Amino acid sequence: MGKDVMVLQNNNVQIKYTTTDLDLIITSGRKEWRYDKSYNPYMEIKVNDENKKINFQEAQNISHTEYKTGLGEGIKSTYSYFIIKGQQLDIAFETLVWIDNTYGDVHFEFIPIREMKGMIRKVVWPGPFEFNKTGSDNYTVVPMMQGCIIPTNWKAKVEHIDDGRYYSRDAYMPWFGQIEEEKGYIAIAETPWDGGYDLDHEGTGHTYIAPYWEPSLGYISYNRKIVYRFLDECDYNTLCKIYREYIKQKGKFITLEEKNIRNANVAKLIGSPIIHTNIFTHIVEDSIYYDKENPDNNDQLTTFGTRTEQLKKLKEMGIDKAYVHLDGWGKMGYDNQHPDVLPPCEKAGGYKEMKELSDTCKSLDYIFATHDNYRDYYFDAETFDENQAVLNENGNVDMEATWAGGKQTYLCTTFAPYYVKRNFELLKNNGIELKGSYIDVFSVVELDECFHEKHKMSKKDCMDKRTECFNYVSSEGILTSSEEGCDWAIPHMNLVHHAPHALYPNIDTGRSRGIPVPLLNLVYHECIIIPWTLSKGGWGIPVPQDGFLYALLNGGVGYLSIEADKEEIERNKIVCQLSNRVAMCEMVSHEFLDETCNKQKTVFSDGTFVEVDFDNDQYKIGNL
Incomplete structure (x- = not known):
C-alpha cells in the first residue's frame, strides 16, 4: 500500500483508510463495503448568518495515528484550523474508527475538541456505502414506523417523514442496515438523542443512507457514536435480532410478563379490544380545523352518561373485556387548554357522571383510561406562564394554532412531571379511578430542547423527564400508553395506540x-x-x-x-x-x-x- 493508505486488521475485519481523500473500505468476510464515490465527510456550519458546507479535508491541520487499547484497535484522525473567506474558525475535532476485540464490530466516534456556540449545524459522518446492485436480494432496512425495506430497484422515490431523526416516525428505533445478496450490516446509533439518518432513494437503482449528528443546546458537545456490525449471511430478521440483543444488554428490554408483575392489569390488557371514544370537541376560531362555513360543526358533545350506556350494551353483546380510551373529557374538550383540563366537562356531566363512567367500567371489567397531554401548552390555559414554555435557540417561544384549542406553544418538559402529579391527584381525590392513561405525543414527536437559562433542557433531558412522567403514572398502578412506538419509551409503556x-x-x-x-x-x-x-x-x-x-400477522389487538x-x-x-x-x-x-x-x-x-x-x-x- 502507498503511504497515504492505513490498513487495520482485527477479528476478520479489515479497514483501509485513504488519508488523502478520507476514503474508507471495510472488508468483512466475502464482502467489501466502500464509501459512496459522491461522499466527502462534511459539516454544515453557520457563519455570519449564512449556512455553508465545509469538508473535513478543508482543515489546515490534519493528522492520522494508529489507536490501540485493551478493547480494540483503530485509526484516530484530528482536524483543526478551518478558514472560510479569510476567517479562522475555532473548530477542532477528532474522528475515531476502531474494531473491537469482542464482536469485530466497527465503531465510529465523532469527538468535539473546540467549537463555537451555534456554528456547527450538522455533521454527516461516517458516510454512506456504495449500494446500487439491483435485484430482490439487495435492499436497505429502515425502522420507519413499523418498518420497511427499500429494494435498490424500488421504482418510487422514498422520502423522510421527520427529517430522518431517530425517535420519530422516520426511526422508531435508532438503527438502519443494508443487505446485498445476503451479506449486510446493521448500524446502531449509541448516542441517538441528537441524530438521525440521511436517506436518498430516487427510484434509480441507488440508495444512499448515512448517519448525521446535530448540536445539543448549540454545541456538538459530547462524543457521537455509532457501531456497525458486518455479516456474511443475514436478512432483515437477522438485523432485528441483533438489535434486540443489543437492547437486552442495555437493560432496556422489559417484557409484558415482567410488566405484569408490577401491574396485574397488564394481563387484562392482553386480548382486549381498544375502544377509542370522545366526549367533547370544541374547535376555536384560531385552529386550522375551524369550519367557517358551518360553525355548528365546531362543537360536538356526547355526555359521560351516554358513553356509560353504550359500554353496557357492548358488554351485553359479548365484549367481556376492553380497554376504554376517553378523549375530550376535560373542561373545554379535546386538545384544549392543556395542562389545565380540570374539572371535567360540565356540559357532559362533570365529575359526577365521569365517576359513574369509571365505576361502570370497573363493574364491567373494562379498563378505564383517559387521554392527556403535557407538551402542547395552550395560551388560554388557566395557569399559562410563558416562563414555563420551551425557549428556542433564538430566544423566542414558538407558536402554532393547529389543533382544536388554537394558539399554543410547548411546555418545557422539566415541568411536566409536576403537572402530571397535580392532575392525577385531583382526579383521584374526586373519585375517578383510572386504570389506564394515554400521555399524548410523548412517544412520537421529536425530543425537545429548551434554551431558557432557568430550565435549560437537552433532548436527552427531555427524554428523561418524559420517562419520569410515565414512571409516576405506572407507580400509581395505572397502565401507561402514548401515541407511537418510539423505542426509548417502550420499557415504560404497556400500550401504544x-x-x-x-x-x-x-x-x-x-x-x-x-x-x-x-x-x-x-x-x-x-x-x-x-x-x-x-x-x-x-x-x-x-x-x-x-x-x-x-393485526393477525403481527399478533396485535x-x-x-x-x-x-x-x-x-x-x-x-x-x-x-x-x-x-x-x-x-x-x-x-x-x-x-x-x-x-x-x-x-x-x-x-x-x-x-x-x-x-x-x-x-x-x-x-x-x-x-
Missing part, C-alpha cells in the same frame, strides 16, 4: 414507503401491545390492504367502535383471541411467501404461525 406502516403521500392513506416489514415487532413483540385498525386502508394501512390481516355491530365484534374477537395466545411470545420470524410480497408469514416462539394473503383477503393460523 399506533405502530403501523409509513405511507406516501401521507400517513392517513396511500401506498407504502418501501415494502412493509414488521421490524418493531420482530424486536419488541412481547414487550408492548399494539392495536390495529381492522379495515381496508386508513391510518398506516397500505391501500388496498386489510388492517385485520395486519384491534380497535373496536363503541357502537360496533355484530360483524365488527366477531372480526375483533378473532384478533383478540390470537393476541391472548401470542402476546407474550417473541415474533421469531417474518417472511414473504411469493414474489408479490402479498402473501406473508410470521412465526411466534410458542410455535404459532400466521399466514395472510392480501390479494384474496385470506388467513391461516396454525402451530408448527
